Amino acid sequence: MKYKNTIQLASNCFFIKGFKKHLLIDFQREEWFHVDFNLFKNGSLDLAALEKEEIDYLIENQILITVPTKLKKKFSPILTNFDVPSIIEFAIIDRNSESHYPIEKTLIWLDQLLLKFCQIRYFSMPSIGDIQHVLNLTSSSNLESLELLLPYHEQFIVFFDENLRLFPKINYLVFHSAPYDKNEIANGDTRRLFVRESILSSNNCGIVHPTYFSHTRKHVLKNMNFNSCLYKKLGIDINGKIKNCPSMEFAFGSVDDIESIKITDLETEFWYIKKDDIHVCRDCEFRYICTDCRVRVVDGIKSRPSTCLYNPYTNKWKGDKDYNEPEIFTTRA
């Protein structure tokens, strides 16, 4: 074939092999789409197996590029290794009206672990003073990004309308129990989401749906190397118990005895359960853009999330005609 030695995959494009369909992710244009072509031979991408029309289509869309043979080595594939320098990168802190553990002590400890992303979920109404205290503490920390989940109340809307620009680390504000659904950008790049759903406990987490898929390079590489939800993550539950995830039973300790928790204790086996290790997920074309949950699972630590509504063997979502629950295939065992 005349193209054989001169075409290759653009370095910004990445294919994920599924059981029936494959996914193409374009990191540069930030988009993903299904590909039905037979792209793989013995599990590896094999461009020589493509028909001429398929090659032309992929070249036209700048997914394949033509490269002079002598320059081929200069267009190397994207590196797929991944890690982050923080001891703990992401934390979820849960609060309700019964939460009496000290938030200041919690945030100072997390800052010592070089925390970068934090989500604080208020399941009941905090005071404006509580929020202001948290914002002041995080302003001078290593934190890069803060997400707040709050019950909808007019006083919070007014407070953030007046003060959001003072706290540039806030990148997401979610108001649950709102009278309407709305998704908007406020003050530059802070996303503000209003949802009718009442989020009153950690049980609302772990939903698998295309809305939550993420095709950023970081998310894809994290999913390829580690568990995208639990790697270098901590959850502080409503009682101040420190866990890998607030919904888990096992706790490393509590905020009250935080001094006795060793950094090495925080690492769990869940950090290393990748999508490629999980039954059904490992055959799914969405596996590197999907979310994961190791708390709500179908049956066992390496089974797919029970909140998943997709069958990768038939490419049907629950609600589609002829949807059925996926069996555990062993295609990639």
Ligand code: SF4
């Ligand atoms: S099977 Fe479900 S949970 Fe697993 S990767 Fe696919 S969509 Fe995600």
